[in-house]
Each structure stands twice: as structure tokens, then as C-alpha cells.
Amino acid sequence: MPAGGGRPTPPQERVISPVLGLAVLDPAVLDPAVLAPLVAPSEPWINFDVGLLVDRFWANTINGLAYGSIYALVALGYTLVYGVLQLINFAHSEIFILGVFGVYLTFLALGFEPGAIPDLPLGFIIVDLILAGLVAMVVSGLAAVLLERTAYRPLRRRRAPRLAFLITAIGASFVLQQLIRIWRGSNPEGTIRLLPPTPVFEIFGAPVTNLQILIFVASLAMFVVADTFVNRTRLGRGIRAVAQDPDTATLMGVNRERVITITFLVGGLLAGVAGLFYLMTIPQGAVYNGGFLLGIKAFTAAVLGGIGNLRGALLGGLILGVAENYGQSLFGGDWRDVVAFVLLVVVLMFRPTGILGESLARSRA
Amino acid sequence: MSLLELDDVHVAYGRIQALRGITLRVEEGQIVALIGANGAGKTTTMRAISGILGLQSGSMRFDGQDLTAIRADLRVVRGISQVPEGRGIFPGMTVAENIDMGAFVRKDRRSAQFDADLARVYELFPRLAERRSQVGGTLSGGEQQMLAIGRALMARPRLLLLDEPSMGLAPQFIAQIFRVIEEINAEGTTVLLVEQNATQALGLAHEAYVLETGEVTRSGTGAELLADPTIQDAYLGVT
Numbered sequence: 235m236p237a238g239g240g241r242p243t244p245p246q247e248r249v250i251s252p253v254l255g256l257a258v259l260d261p262a263v264l265d266p267a268v269l270a271p272l273v274a275p276s277e278p279w280i281n282f283d284v285g286l287l288v289d290r291f292w293a294n295t296i297n298g299l300a301y302g303s304i305y306a307l308v309a310l311g312y313t314l315v316y317g318v319l320q321l322i323n324f325a326h327s328e329i330f331i332l333g334v335f336g337v338y339l340t341f342l343a344l345g346f347e348p349g350a351i352p353d354l355p356l357g358f359i360i361v362d363l364i365l366a367g368l369v370a371m372v373v374s375g376l377a378a379v380l381l382e383r384t385a386y387r388p389l390r391r392r393r394a395p396r397l398a399f400l401i402t403a404i405g406a407s408f409v410l411q412q413l414i415r416i417w418r419g420s421n422p423e424g425t426i427r428l429l430p431p432t433p434v435f436e437i438f439g440a441p442v443t444n445l446q447i448l449i450f451v452a453s454l455a456m457f458v459v460a461d462t463f464v465n466r467t468r469l470g471r472g473i474r475a476v477a478q479d480p481d482t483a484t485l486m487g488v489n490r491e492r493v494i495t496i497t498f499l500v501g502g503l504l505a506g507v508a509g510l511f512y513l514m515t516i517p518q519g520a521v522y523n524g525g526f527l528l529g530i531k532a533f534t535a536a537v538l539g540g541i542g543n544l545r546g547a548l549l550g551g552l553i554l555g556v557a558e559n560y561g562q563s564l565f566g567g568d569w570r571d572v573v574a575f576v577l578l579v580v581v582l583m584f585r586p587t588g589i590l591g592e593s594l595a596r597s598r599a
Numbered sequence: 600m601s602l603l604e605l606d607d608v609h610v611a612y613g614r615i616q617a618l619r620g621i622t623l624r625v626e627e628g629q630i631v632a633l634i635g636a637n638g639a640g641k642t643t644t645m646r647a648i649s650g651i652l653g654l655q656s657g658s659m660r661f662d663g664q665d666l667t668a669i670r671a672d673l674r675v676v677r678g679i680s681q682v683p684e685g686r687g688i689f690p691g692m693t694v695a696e697n698i699d700m701g702a703f704v705r706k707d708r709r710s711a712q713f714d715a716d717l718a719r720v721y722e723l724f725p726r727l728a729e730r731r732s733q734v735g736g737t738l739s740g741g742e743q744q745m746l747a748i749g750r751a752l753m754a755r756p757r758l759l760l761l762d763e764p765s766m767g768l769a770p771q772f773i774a775q776i777f778r779v780i781e782e783i784n785a786e787g788t789t790v791l792l793v794e795q796n797a798t799q800a801l802g803l804a805h806e807a808y809v810l811e812t813g814e815v816t817r818s819g820t821g822a823e824l825l826a827d828p829t830i831q832d833a834y835l836g837v838t
Contacts, residue, residue: 471699474692475689475692475703479687482687482689486754487703489670
């Protein structure tokens with residue numbers, strides 16, 4: 235969660251970076267409005283480029299849905315924990331970045347080298363990606379459970395006030411981030427790209443890449459699994475019961491501590507998957523503080539959709555991903571994050587409980 | 600041996616002493632009432648029995664076993680089921696889901712017994728059957744109380760703890776709830792009943808205890824206490 239200096243700003247580079255391959259195919263890159271900031275430092279501090287917004291509408295939408303899916307997966311972790319503990323687990327951004335490192339280190343262990351573009355049959359690549367994703371899920375899932383055990387459970391035992399949990403969450407975020415920095419250093423890891431994005435088809439002239447399809451579909455599938463787990467299984471009912479009324483849940487025989495552990499585990503597993511998709515989208519994203527901005531955005535997405543509400547997390551993530559792309563085209567690249575947070579403020583002004591409002595506690599099956 | 604035995608139970612909320620040495624017995628098959636004013640410690644006693652609150656000192660035994668050694672969420676497995684004060688309906692779950700939560704610890708979900716228990720709950724409270732897919736939070740107070748009782752019954756309890764089942768209910772609901780309590784008891788479930796509605800509770804109870812500021816000040820059969828002029832004065836509104 236805490237910010238650090240010298241961090242690359244991957245989302246902006248995503249559009250113009252040649253690493254992506256996407257850029258070459260993207261007519262908007264040739265647009266002076268996009269190139270201008272690179273060549274002319276005297277660019278006005280804000281643009282109002284409606285033409286670019288219209289030109290890039292479909293590209294931004296497609297791209298935003300794919301990137302927003304990653305927000306959504308991370309947002310689910312915030313929302314689940316909030317539902318059960320009424321705690322904003324700020325260290326969730328580090329749980330996510332640990333997953334990213336899990337993916338990266340798996341790539342290294344599989345023999346891939348930074349910078350090289352592997353020439354492997356698709357089948358091998360898929361197996362490797364699945365393997366990396368599983369490692370990331372294990373890493374993030376275990377880290378989340380360990381975090382719960384070491385940071386939050388002792389506070390519950392002592393019946394600490396809510397503020398103590400919040401400060402602990404922020405502290406845990408720092409600790410994890412710095413541990414990663416001590417271990418891997420401050421510089422981003424070299425880029426390893428297993429699956430270069432290639433356009434599969436076009437929607438209104440905007441290319442849709444295999445990577446975007448994969449991320450969007452797989453994230454949606456993960457969401458359905460999580461939603462089904464919470465609403466349809468016995469354990470999921472235990473989670474909802476604790477979220478709605480912890481004491482009564484205990485009276486029904488629900489083991490609250492076990493529910494809390496499982497909630498952190500599920501949040502961690504989803505963050506691990508998000509880590510895989512993130513590193514596939516932003517290959518230079520494996521850096522110790524790389525979880526910060528994405529974590530804050532995912533948290534924003536959760537609040538935007540209605541914190542505590544699984545469907546809200548999904549909706550919030552997708553809306554945020556798309557909206558900040560539009561904002562980037564309309565106002566200029568530097569305004570991307572501003573647009574995301576202003577959107578949050580505006581939505582909360584009119585709907586203080588988020589778009590879907592109700593929390594996990596109140597939401598229907 | 601009684602089904603439930605509390606001996607010299609002390610419970611505190613921080614520095615506030617809520618129970619100062621409660622001793623009581625609940626015999627198998629009986630209805631036992633706990634009456635007393637607001638703040639006397641009735642709900643605290645119930646929450647101590649179900650394990651939501653820990654004891655400062657004293658002992659609790661259920662069916663001869665030390666209850667304090669059993670985790671709160673496992674006490675329902677042993678046969679203690681509670682209808683909490685304020686009913687504790689899960690507001691975002693449907694009536695059917697709430698009832699199902701009552702059977703959370705049961706392992707015989709596919710058995711004929713389970714189906715029979717479920718059918719019995721809907722038979723006791725036909726209103727719940729009509730509202731099966733309605734969300735708990737939108738039910739009336741009386742319906743929520745029925746739901747809370749039906750849900751507690753799904754655990755097949757040996758001891759049913761009822762905390763203020765008549766609170767805030769319209770008279771026709773109160774009559775129905777008390778009728779059902781008697782029926783449940785007649786079928787063999789032991790009942791510990793906390794009530795401010797002392798007349799009706801004592802009328803139903805085999806045994807009763809009067810709580811005042813965390814202590815038992817009187818006990819006796821329901822009929823004895825009903826006839827006692829000091830009890831009438833203090834709790835029954837008879838002048």
C-alpha cells in the first residue's frame with residue numbers, strides 16, 4: 235500500500251510501449267496527441283481531446299475490460315475480508331505482488347531468461363502459464379493466511395479496537411513490501427513474456443488480443459467460482475453467516491476462526507491469479523512496490539461497486555478499468571489515476587454505499 | 600443428574616460484574632423459566648451457556664460434561680441450540696437459507712429424518728413455508744421469531760435456549776409462540792426460557808428462577824412463584 239519512488243507507471247506505458255507489440259498495430263499511437271508528451275515537454279497540463287476519446291473508444295473499452303478484470307480479482311479479496319471482519323486489509327496489495335513474484339520466479343525456475351522471447355509450442359506455454367498461476371495462487375494464498383495468523387488474529391484475541399487492525403494492516407503492508415525489497419532489490423525484474431499478445435479479431439476496428447480474451451474470460455470464470463462458493467456451498471454459507479451476524483453464526487455451529495482463515499485464503503488465491511494476468515500484461519511489473527497502485531485501484535473498485543459485495547467488486551473493477559482508459563484519452567496520460575479516484579468520489583457522493591450498494595452481509599444469494 | 604447444571608457462575612463485561620454466582624439446574628424434559636428485570640443478567644446467563652461469553656469463575660455441566668471445555672461453536676453439536684435475544688436472523692439470507700443454517704452442523708442432510716425435521720418446522724410455522732424465498736431482513740418481528748425458533752429446531756437440540764421470544768410481538772403471535780414452546784417440550788426437548796413476560800413464562804414453566812442484579816434471588820415451581828405475592832408485586836403487574 236505505501237508508495238515508493240522510482241516505480242514505473244506500467245498502465246501508461248502499456249499503450250505506447252513497443253514491448254507490448256500491441257502498440258505497433260494501434261493507429262492511435264501515431265496520433266500526435268499521444269506522441270506529443272514524449273516529444274514536446276511544453277504540452278498543456280491538461281487536454282480535452284474528445285476526438286481521441288471517440289477514436290479510441292473501442293480500443294479503450296476492450297483494453298479496460300481486460301485490465302479491469304485484474305482489478306476485479308484483487309478487489310474480491312478486499313471485499314471478502316471486509317465482509318467478514320469489517321477490515322480494510324491494506325496488506326492485500328502485497329499479497330498480490332507476492333503472487334506476481336511467484337509467477338516470475340516460476341518462469342525463472344522453468345528456465346526462461348529475462349528479455350528473451352521464448353519460441354515454444356503453444357501447448358508448452360500454456361502448461362508453463364498454468365504452472366506459474368498455480369504457484370502464484372499457493373504463494374498468495376499462504377501469504378494471506380500467514381498474514382491473518384500473525385497480524386490480525388493476535389489482535390482479535392485481545393479484542394483490540396478497530397483502529398488497531400487498520401494500523402496493523404498498513405504496517406503489515408510496509409513490512410511485506412520492504413521484505414520483498416531486501417530480498418529482490420529495488421529494481422524491477424527483467425521482463426519475461428511467454429505469450430505475446432496477438433490480435434485475434436477486431437471489434438469496430440479495435441483489435442482484440444488473445445491475452446485480453448484470456449484474462450477477461452478466465453477472470454470471469456474465477457468470479458463465478460468464487461460467487462458460487464460463497465452462495466452455494468456449506469462453507470460459503472458459513473462465510474455469509476459470519477459476515478451477517480458473527481455471534482449467531484457461532485450459535486449455529488460455524489467456527490468463526492476457520493471462516494476467517496478460509497476467507498483470507500480465497501482472497502489470496504484470487505490475488506495469485508491476478509498476479510499471473512498482471513505480469514502477462516505488464517511484463518516489467520515484478521517490483522517490490524508494484525502492488526501499491528494496483529492495490530489502491532482494486533480497493534477503489536471494491537468501494538465503487540459496494541464493498542462487501544462480490545458482484546460489486548467485479549462491476550467496480552470493470553468500470554474502473556474502462557473509465558480510466560477513457561480518462562487517459564480525454565485528459566492525457568497523467569490524468570489516468572486522477573480520473574479513477576475522482577470517479578470514486580463522484581459515485582460515493584451520489585451512492586455512498588457504492589453502485590450495487592449493499593454489503594456481503596445484506597446481499598442476496 | 601440434571602441435564603444442565605450451573606454452579607456459582609460469574610461473568611463480567613470488563614469491570615462490570617454481570618453475573619455474581621448463579622447456580623441453577625435444568626432437568627431433562629422440563630421447561631425452566633428465568634425471569635427478572637432488564638439488566639438482571641438473564642441474557643448474560645444464556646450467552647454464557649452457549650459460549651458466546653466466557654466465565655470468570657464457576658462451572659457449567661451439560662449432560663454431566665464440563666461445558667466450559669467445549670468451544671462455543673461445538674456446543675450446538677452437543678445438543679444446545681439457542682434462539683438469541685433479538686432473534687439473530689441473517690438479514691441477507693432467505694427464510695429457507697436461515698432454516699438451513701440451523702442445520703449447519705448436521706451430517707445427515709440426505710436422510711429421511713432431516714426431511715421430516717424440515718417438514719415439521721414448516722408445519723409448526725406455516726407462515727414460514729409461504730415466505731420460504733423471502734429475505735430474512737424483510738420479515739415482520741413475529742415471523743422472524745418463528746424463523747429463529749424453527750432454525751434452532753433444525754439442530755435437533757436436547758436443550759433449547761429461548762431468549763425473550765415474546766419481545767416486541769403482537770399478542771396473537773405471543774400466544775402462538777408459547778403454544779409452540781409447549782408443543783416442542785411435549786415432544787421431549789428441554790427448554791430454558793428467558794422472559795420479561797413473567798406471567799406467561801411462569802404459567803408454562805415447571806421450574807423457575809428469579810434473577811436480580813446478577814444473582815438468583817428466588818426459585819421454585821412455576822406455580823409457586825405465580826402465587827407468591829412478592830413476585831406478583833415485582834414482576835407480574837398484579838396489584
